[in-house]
Amino acid sequence: MPAPPSAPPTRLRRLRRRLIAIVACYAIAGPVSQKAIPGVDEVFPFFGWSLFSRVPNLQTRYEVEILAHRGRALPEPVPFLRAGTPLVRGDRYVAHKVIAKLAQAHQEGEADEARRLRRLLESNYLARRVEYRLVAESFEPLARWRRGEIRERRVLATYHTTRRGR
Amino acid sequence: MSPRRSRLETVAAWLRPRRPRPPGEAVLLLSGRERFASGQAILSAFYAVLFFLAAGQIYSWQGYLAATELDPRWPVLWMPWLEPKTAISIVLWLHLAGGVAALTLVRYRWGRVLVFLSLLQFLAFRFSFGAINHGAHLGLLLAFVLIFLPTGWRGWPTAPRQVRAATLLVVAGCQSLLMLTYTLSGFWKVLGIGRQVVAGESHYLHPDGLARQVAAKLLAADEVSLLGPWLIDHPWAGLPLIVAAILLELFALWAVFRPTLHQLWGVGLIALHLGTHLTLGIGFVENTLWLALFFVLSPFRRPRGR
Numbered sequence: 332m333p334a335p336p337s338a339p340p341t342r343l344r345r346l347r348r349r350l351i352a353i354v355a356c357y358a359i360a361g362p363v364s365q366k367a368i369p370g371v372d373e374v375f376p377f378f379g380w381s382l383f384s385r386v387p388n389l390q391t392r393y394e395v396e397i398l399a400h401r402g403r404a405l406p407e408p409v410p411f412l413r414a415g416t417p418l419v420r421g422d423r424y425v426a427h428k429v430i431a432k433l434a435q436a437h438q439e440g441e442a443d444e445a446r447r448l449r450r451l452l453e454s455n456y457l458a459r460r461v462e463y464r465l466v467a468e469s470f471e472p473l474a475r476w477r478r479g480e481i482r483e484r485r486v487l488a489t490y491h492t493t494r495r496g497r
Numbered sequence: 498m499s500p501r502r503s504r505l506e507t508v509a510a511w512l513r514p515r516r517p518r519p520p521g522e523a524v525l526l527l528s529g530r531e532r533f534a535s536g537q538a539i540l541s542a543f544y545a546v547l548f549f550l551a552a553g554q555i556y557s558w559q560g561y562l563a564a565t566e567l568d569p570r571w572p573v574l575w576m577p578w579l580e581p582k583t584a585i586s587i588v589l590w591l592h593l594a595g596g597v598a599a600l601t602l603v604r605y606r607w608g609r610v611l612v613f614l615s616l617l618q619f620l621a622f623r624f625s626f627g628a629i630n631h632g633a634h635l636g637l638l639l640a641f642v643l644i645f646l647p648t649g650w651r652g653w654p655t656a657p658r659q660v661r662a663a664t665l666l667v668v669a670g671c672q673s674l675l676m677l678t679y680t681l682s683g684f685w686k687v688l689g690i691g692r693q694v695v696a697g698e699s700h701y702l703h704p705d706g707l708a709r710q711v712a713a714k715l716l717a718a719d720e721v722s723l724l725g726p727w728l729i730d731h732p733w734a735g736l737p738l739i740v741a742a743i744l745l746e747l748f749a750l751w752a753v754f755r756p757t758l759h760q761l762w763g764v765g766l767i768a769l770h771l772g773t774h775l776t777l778g779i780g781f782v783e784n785t786l787w788l789a790l791f792f793v794l795s796p797f798r799r800p801r802g803r
Contacts, residue, residue: 428628454566
């Protein structure tokens, strides 16, 4: 026996309502997870999709510079992103985000958070027995690009990798 | 004779549906057999790609298994309870199983749930090393929406009208969620412009706004993109590009409801991703694939020659 004519539209309408609810929830939960919870950058897989929303007028860049390896000083400090495989490993893009978070935690005096991020950095991205320093540079992007101008450069801290193993 | 239309009116008329939609066309949009077949092909391609991505991860397993320190995201909060190697092995094998399920079991709802959960676990693990990469989010979101596909969605050619309509409705749900992310991104950029105008700072509508952003990104990543240095040297070229990009993003969700615009918006947003890679050095490769499948090949686009 054929289904009554009203049955299919009702089921479709229910499905449509569910899909709209999913889209609406994500539209709200994404930005809330990214912007409204203090100390939390985002709650995966929710995300507000605020990417490159502001033009940087004055930029602060954080970097790790490797000073020594296995007790031997390197001829000159090697920036993390340019360091070779014996000194660093893993996904450098992700590692650079960890470095930025570590520097910010250090600057804001969040000792526990800095300790946790340092452990994460040293365990996953740095070789053992490495001496490194955490550096902050402030600059206006176009002036730095065109003329190499840096407004301020500060060494935030100097560390030795603490873990054993590799 | 009708009065001559201004250019703006011509553009506005082109963006509107060409004729008033006759009663029943909306129903046809969801129940046509050709559109249903096209939707089925897109969804099958989507799941095949998920398998491909899961299988491709095998080459990274050794690196993942060497990890000892994690900052676990909430879906993998259980991982620290086990030995790191055991916990990581579980996630990796589950991801591969989810990939195989994407090829073989997605006709069943529980199979699609397995695909979603395996991907959620793997991505949460991958993002537990201190930072989240947003290039893989859309695949996960789409896998979630596809859980709602009706029973019999792979049936052909016997799928009843109700199943055809429900399948295409879920495809439309995927399109909406996909484009919502772009609209949000565009919204924050417009808000950012407003805030920076008020603060008296350089912003995206300033002639060197995009050049400044490109310089900042390249300096932060300590790398040089293919077209980034040229754009920094010719900042005026950035203004039309960024205005087009913001408009494409902001009105992406609006374009979902205008099937005639699906291809245009799909190609436009793919061009946006290629452009950001060539200038800013940022890759959203998976997104370009989802845009190609769900918009450039949209089952709702106007068939050629009609």
